Amino acid sequence: MTTTTATTEKKSVTTTERSATAILDRPAESVPLRRPGDRRKILVGFDLGTNASCILAGPAEGKDTTVSKIIPTVVGYAREGLVDGIxxxxxxxxxxxxxxxxxLQMKMIAPLEDGIIAQVEPARDFIRxxxxxxxxxxxxxxxxxxxVPANAGQPAREDIRNCAAGVFDRVLLIPEPFLAALGFRDESRLGQPxxxxxxxxxxxxxxxxxTSDLCLIQGYFPTADDQISLAFAGDAVDKLIEDDLQRTYPNNGLSRATIRxxxxxHSYVGAIRKPIDVKVLIGGKSHTLELGDTIGRACNRLLEKIYPALTTLISRASSDSVAQLLQNIVITGGGSRIRGLDTVIQQKLADDGFEAPKVKLAGPEYKRFVAVGALKAARSAREDQWQHLLA
Structure with a gap:
């Protein structure tokens, strides 16, 4: 088993990955006609997530999407002694x-942790x-x-390549926030005032x-200084809620899936909301738990982690760009469903003196934006940008 950890240190970016700048506004590559014997090509946009992954795929010829699926990122291995056919x-x-x-019949393994591969063989089985x-x-x-998470280190990138080798023929790794912006982009509205x-x-x-990934998107492939990745996100909030529940309601027996x-x-940020009464089964019996404090404290902790990273990136933007930038702060991913997150962040920015900030949510399609952007990137990538993978 190989374990890697995310890093926010500056990492060198390969020439191939740096050249993804050209993906932004270039039309899709023209695909030569297949000759007899040539294998057909399928392009894939792949959001390999800690809890759920999204895949979009279609033929290289044309713009059709033939596969669109969201798959929980979990691998199950059958337990010993199962009844035949179960x-x-x-x-x-x-x-x-x-x-x-x-x-109940399988040993369940989550191959990713903190946004990167934690268990190589299960990850390879998942990708296969x-x-x-x-x-x-x-x-x-x-x-x-x-x-890949913003500022993912070279070991994390190599783990993805190693797991994809012999499964995919060629890959291109691009930071997830950049792909989310590309997926969120509405080409039909470009040019509208x-x-x-x-x-x-x-x-x-x-x-x-x-992970919570923050990224400046300014028309070029983001550098290490344009990105901050925090190993604190939805799973960490789940853990805080679980720990608080254990203190308040010892031996409650609630699974992490139930807590999630x-x-x-019920997630929210801002002033504590009470009561939030939640009915749960404990030991087969129905109980009502008051979780307003517990949920609020956990979600506000996430806000406390994100906000300083946000203001740090704003401070790195050029003076010529920052006014418009403040009008276009977008929250996506599962965390975008936390009630009040956009309005609380916007108010905090205004209270701290930032000029007329506007924070918006990506909307109900948040699960797909990274994969949509990845498929757009795949359709526009040059031949020399793809990295060959040898089995």
């Missing part, structure tokens, strides 16, 4: 919802089965643009399960 086809390895549906979803015949050449292109000048806050569901339904 799992379809006596499968020994499953991923996503299929694995979760057999959680994702490929089977994209190309069931295993006959196509697969080229995937994969999102009131539309601010998020790829031209914006600041994206992408709050996932493992409670958080997703």
């Amino acid at each position: 799992i379809a086809n006596n499968a020994t390895t499953l991923i996503g919802e299929e694995a979760l549906n057999h959680r 089965r994702v490929r089977a979803v994209i190309d069931p015949t295993n006959s196509a050449e697969i080229r995937a643009v994969i999102g 009131n539309y601010v292109d998020p790829v031209t000048n914006s600041l994206f806050i992408d709050i996932g399960g493992g 569901s409670i958080k997703e339904e």
Whole structure:
């Protein structure tokens, strides 16, 4: 098993990855006609997330999307001594919802932690089965643009390449907030006087399960100084709620999945809201727990982590760009569903003297934006930008 950790240190960016600047406004590459015997090419936008992954795929020829799926990032391995046929086809390895549906019969492993690969073999098994979803015949050449956390270190990038080797044919790794901006971009509105292109000048806050990634997007491929990645996000909030529940209601027996569901339904930031009464089953019996304080403290801790990183990035923007930048701060990822996060951040910026800030939420399609941006990038990538992967 290989374990890597995220880093916010400056890291060198490969020539291939730096050249992704050209992806921004260049039209999709023209694809030569396939000759007899050539393998068909499938392009993939892949958001490999800590808790859930999104894949979009389509043929290199044209702009059709033939695969669009959100898959829980979990791998299940069958336990010893299972009754024959209890799992379809006596499968020994499953991923996503299929694995979760057999959680009692399988050992469940989350291959990612804090946004990066923590367990290499389960991660490879996950990616291998994702490929089977994209190309069931295993006959196509697969080229995937994969999102990585902002400022992911070289070891984390190498783990992705190693897990994808022999599964995908070529890859391109691009920071997730940049891809989210590309996915959020509405090409049909470019040129309209009131539309601010998020790829031209914006600041994206992408709050996932493992990391909160903040990135200045200003029309070029972001450098290390343009990005901050925090290993504090949805999973860390879950852990704070779990620990607080254990102190308040000892031996409650609530699973992390149940706690996550409670958080997703009731999360908020700002002044403490009470009461928030939540009905749960403990030991098979119904109980009502008051969780206003618990949920509020945990979510406000996330806000306390994000806000200083946000103001740091604003301070790094040029004086010529900062006025428009403050009008285009976008929150995406699962954390964007926390009630009041946009308005509280906007008010804090105003209270701290920032001129007319405007913070918006990416909206209900937040789960797809990174993958949408990745597929756009794949369709526009030059031949020399793709990195070959050898099995």
